[in-house]
Amino acid sequence: MPIATVNPADGTTVKTFDPLSADEVEQRLADAEAAFRGYRTTTFEERARLLNAAADLLEREADGVARVMTTEMGKPLAAARAEAAKCVKAMRWYARNAEELLAPEYPAPEDVADSGAERAEVRYRPLGPVLAVMPWNFPLWQVVRFAAPALMAGNVGLLKHASNVPQTALYLGDLFHRAGFAPGCFQTLLVSSGAVEAVLRDPRVVAATLTGSEGAGRAVASVAGDEIKKTVLELGGSDPFVVMPSADVEAAARTAVTARVQNNGQSCIAAKRFLVHTDVFDAFAERFTAGMLGLTVGDPMEPGTDVGPLSGAQGREDLEELVTDALAQGAQALCGGRRPQGLERGFYYEPTVLTGVTAQMRIHREEAFGPVATLYRVADAEEAVTLANDTPFGLSSNVWTRDECEADRFVQDLEAGGVFFNGMTASHPALPFGGVKRSGYGRELAGHGIREFCNATTVWRGA
Template identity: 65%
Template sequence: MAIATVDPATGRTLATFPPLDAQGVEERLRRAAEAFEQYRTSPFDHRAQLLRRAADRLTADREKVAATMVTEMGKPLVQARAEVDKCAKSMHWFADHAAGLLADQIPDAADVADSGAAGVRVRFRPLGPVLAVMPWNFPLWQVIRAAAPALMAGDVLLLKHASNVPRTALYLQELFAHAGYEAGCFQTLLIASGQVAEVIRDDRVAAVTLTGSEGAGQSVATVAGEQLKKCVLELGGSDPFLVLPSADVAKAAQVAVRARVQNNGQSCIAAKRFIVHEAVFAEFERAFVEGMRALRVGNPMDEHTDVGPLATEQGRDELEEQVEDARGKGARVLCGGRRPEGLAEGLGEGWFYEPTVLTDIDPAMRVHHEECFGPVATLYRAADLAEAVAIANDTPYGLSSNAWTRDPGEQGVLARDLQAGGVYFNGMTASHPAFPFGGIKRSGYGRELDGLGIREFTNPTTLWYGPEDS
């Protein structure tokens, strides 16, 4: 795939960028290694000051950055602005909390005495340059949620961003440079996917984090494993959205629409499979379909647009094939199911797809076991709680989940039995810097955000002091 900005709303190529050659990559790896040797010993106050400056600069650049994201991957402008705000907020959060999250841990005094030591502490030391391989769907947030904790931990970052968001990738490098970071602390590598393995194998790269597809995760994990390097993966998701009889069904249906079509439906943690108890199925189906049908599809730069184009032509075509496969195998299309007609002039060549609801899903259909990365929802009927859980877990993925019930007993069962990295009751899954984020099964491993995330790329070092040190 060429490194280029292609407007998904029109299909027009706006800019192309040559990939770095071997010498260019080597120069950036050298800078990263040199920068780490200086930056790793910097005090938390200094790191926090730099990160706050970057956050404030990002806020000042809000309109420019939001417009760049819209033209590179098609998300609605209002959502792009919200992404900028979330990034700035999270940068301030890590600047405020990193010192506490990474404070030395003191073991129990009895265990220290039993070891024969005068004192023991565990210190979280930085690892080194971290390669971040990031996707296009949240081109700012995916990077910041890796970069902010890594930089506060004393690591430095090398960014290999998706090939269709090069302007966002270059802006991020500029952002951290303007905040006062040394040139090697955050660098964007404009390289092709085929060059990633070589970078991972370089001895100067200490670890790698990837957010992306299952296939990309397998490729990166294979190379990282061969090199015995730490790897964190946040991959695909096909999150369930369960609605049980005690739920506020009207509110659940309203949130379900937003949960499915956020970011034009291109979110790993978007709800995708809607599993509804038969007692409230008809009520939910009616409200959900009406809400999906009412969404406005169009120019993502229009503040009244709810759903913009898919980010790539390949992604739109793949989604279309999944829907046609389901239709051909007996699924009912309750709304959508086609490319929209009658869009404004100039948008006819864009990669749009109507918000779609499918029901009567059969396990033989692709939509049952594949992730639908676009505004397509699958609707299931469940006879009881046990069947709802069984349907929810019948997926190779386990990123997050949503469950609508006001019954404490049902909440306890779901908290115990849903196979996912998160269970959100009576609300929509959303990441927050204070809570760990990640999945299980084919959704990856490791965690981002919170204390678990910031410690992923540190060296937890046991410091043992003998009796003569007392």
Template identity: 55%
Template sequence: MGIASINPTTGEVMKTFDPLTDKELATKLDKAAAAFVIHRETSFAYRAERMIKAAEILEAEKEQFGRMMSLEMGKPIQSAIDETVKSAWACRYYAEHAERFLADETVETSANRSYIRYQPLGPILAIMPWNYPFWQVIRFVAPALMAGNVGLLKHASNVPQSALAVEDVFLRAGFAEGVFQTLLIGAAKVEGILADPRIAAATLTGSEGAGVQVGISAAKAIKKVVLELGGSDPYIVMKSANFAEAVATAVKARVANNGQSCIAAKRFIVEESIADRFEEEFVARMEALKVGDPLDRTTELGPLASTSAVDDLHRDVQKSVDAGARLLTGGKPIPGKGSFYPPTVLTDIPRDSPAYSEEFFGPVATIFRVKDVEEAIHIANDTRFGLGASVWTQDEAERDHLIQELEAGMVFVNKMVASDPRVPFGGVKQSGFGRELGPFGIREFTNVKTVWIEK
């Protein structure tokens, strides 16, 4: 079949694509290398003008792009439209701030003059997942292109229409041919591309397994790589929290993007004195969610991206129940067409079950009860992941203690974890390394050059 768009709501094959031949792939790499020689010498003003145009295209065509994403990977239509608008925001943000972020930085030394200069590296390979078909790409390509790099996108094979649409946005915005290209290829081609001398570095958002493979390939070629991998984000609710806001946000934090988000809250860690109330209200709110066609604007939970995603999720839920976890609601795939899984809640989680240690990529929540803040921190950190954490408390000392002790790349207090162009995004431990977004994100793929002028 090649590379296919399959509607996860109906199971219908919408469109198929032939993967690039080796010759076609080589031509694209040649184009990227040639484009970099020219693009790196363009001014920030030149790049910004085109990046703003890309933002304008995204905003003007948000309905069409949103529908494409909903059909291709199942996200609710309003969420898909919002993703398009957010992508435009990132384009504008880097258009406006890139020159300042990459300006020479004076360093006081004994030299007559010493400073740091940020310069582009070259063609960057981006290996991106399907769960945010536009946003994941834009948050790489906007800073990369504004820094003077060029980009090559190996998108997930189930969102080829989205991958080609993003490339088209940047061409229509006025970026030269070869500055940003989509590669319709399978995963088996990635290692060879990373080894190619025309590729300067890589970034991957995806699974641990994919991260390991890309990390090994990049290390063999001695090339920079940024890895944003899985997360099993804790959502900690202490008795001092604004309870109504905490529980309402908890449901949104778990089922955003149909529960298929690395920064979705997955483990709900609740102080014992409010745990019964939280559990009751959380379960009721999960059960009340409207599951259905993502093109229906009243739908709150659409399908998972594929039937295999349903199978994987259900297998881990069943293993956890078999190990002793207690099922409070859901827990069985929804029969009929499409890749639907119901809102599901587990509690009394055994430490040796998948629910304790694995990332559940779908609308499955786990609830843990703790006696105090120290136990909350212990449970939150008792995972190989360290991406984000959401903390709900109105006690200042408790808040500061949680911020200090949680092993995470991001801590959000009285708010669900979210990505924002203005602040760095990334994790620690098995959640990866490096940062996207903010000033750190644009500097990841630059040569941080020390300049020392003695006389």
């Protein structure tokens, strides 16, 4: 794939970039190693000052970078502005909380007395240069939620961003540089995916984090495993959205529309499978379908647009294949299922609701990365849990119920990294984020995320 900005709203190539040469990559690796030697000794106060400076810059420049994101991957401009604001919030949260999150831990003296220690402690120390392989769907947020904790922990970052968002990638490297971080602390690598293995195998790179497809995660994890390097993976999701009889059906249906089409439906944590109790199925289906039909599909730069284009031609073709397979095997489209008329130049797809989906259909097992929802009728909580877990993925989940005993059952039995009640899944700097099964391993955000790339060092002191 070329490194280029291709506007998905009309398919035009806006700008192309030459990948870094081998010598240029080598220089950036050397710069990262050199930067780490000095940066690791900085205080939390110094790091917080730099990160807050980056947040201030991003806040002032939010509209401009939002327009770049929309041009590169097609999200509605309002959503791009909200993404920039979320990044500012996360930067300031880590600047404020990192020192406490990484404070030394002191076991009680009586608990370690039999080890012969007069006292002991655990200190969190940075590891070194970390490679971040990031996706296009949240081109600013995915990077910042790695960069903010990594930099506050004293690590340095190397960003290999998706090839279709090069301008956002370059902006990020420039942002941290202009904020005052020393050269080499955070660098963008404009390279192809084929160059990732050599960078990851370089001994100066100590760990990697990846957000992306299952295939990409498997490739990075296998190389890192061969090199015995730490990784964090956040991969795909096919999140269930469960609606039980005690739910506020009107609110659930309204939220379900947003949960499915956020980011044009191209979100790993978007609700994709809607599992609705038979007692409220008809009422929910009617409201949900009406809500999907009422969305405005069009130019993501226009303020009235709810759903913009998919990121590219291949993504739309993949989505169409899933829908075509389901319809051929007996599923019904309550709405959508086509490319919208009048938008032929871009990579658009209608918001779609499918019902009558069976386990034999590909869409039952595979992630639909676009504005396509599958709607299932369930008889009770047991069937809802069984169906919710009948997926290779386990990123997050949504449950609508007012029954506390029922809620406890879902928390206990759902195979997911998160359970969100009476609302939609969202990431937040203070809450750990990640999944189980083929959705990956490790956690981002909160204290869990900042400690992922730290050396938890036991310090033992004898008498």
